[in-house]
Amino acid sequence: MSEVTIKDKRFRIFIPEAEILGRVKTVADRMNQDLAGKNPLLLAVLNGSFMFAADLMRYLTIPCEISFVKLASYQGIASTGEIKEVIGLNEDITDRPVVVVEDIIDTGATMKRMLETLGTRRPASIDICTLLLKPGKLKVPLDIKYTAIEIPNDFIVGYGLDYDQQGRNLRDIYTLVEE
Numbered sequence: 001m002s003e004v005t006i007k008d009k010r011f012r013i014f015i016p017e018a019e020i021l022g023r024v025k026t027v028a029d030r031m032n033q034d035l036a037g038k039n040p041l042l043l044a045v046l047n048g049s050f051m052f053a054a055d056l057m058r059y060l061t062i063p064c065e066i067s068f069v070k071l072a073s074y075q076g077i078a079s080t081g082e083i084k085e086v087i088g089l090n091e092d093i094t095d096r097p098v099v100v101v102e103d104i105i106d107t108g109a110t111m112k113r114m115l116e117t118l119g120t121r122r123p124a125s126i127d128i129c130t131l132l133l134k135p136g137k138l139k140v141p142l143d144i145k146y147t148a149i150e151i152p153n154d155f156i157v158g159y160g161l162d163y164d165q166q167g168r169n170l171r172d173i174y175t176l177v178e179e
């Protein structure tokens, strides 16, 4: 499928599945080296990161654990700037190395909020791991240790990312076609 229509918008293929998986494996390989013997806790930010988190974890060969938090700041194709915590963290993360797993970092507001919340719970360390980064849109300084793919500012869907809750099931990543 080179083009898809979701609701009122057209999208064209941008990053094929095979390339996504290659990049995910590259990040996982780095984590396998950096976090060996540390038993990291992956903290995947729902909903968007569920597919990435699953593939990332399958490429990890070191002992590791996973848990989930749910945050939301997007409505349609624009960030609302206001972040709601929908499902909070139950795990005790004290003295544990935490890796926050995100689908995409856009303005960085969501990640900043995550780091503030997690920081008060005294983890041993917090690393950021994101599938996608839009460097051109980043508004807050973030130390992003693991980035699988850098992309331009355009709106994308697929591989877990949505447009108005649709398109998460697409295996490839698609970019918005401006009409």
Ligand code: IMP
Pocket (backbone or CB within 6 Å): 048, 073, 074, 079, 102, 103, 104, 105, 106, 107, 108, 109, 110, 111, 154, 155, 156, 157, 161, 162, 163
């Ligand atoms: P931020 O707080 O502006 O960095 O936005 C981060 C969140 O917005 C991500 O976790 C996504 O859920 C969502 N988001 C940002 N850009 C896109 C996009 O291009 N497509 C779909 N969702 C996006």
Ligand code: MG
Pocket (backbone or CB within 6 Å): 045, 046, 047, 048, 049, 102, 103, 104
């Ligand atoms: Mg997200």
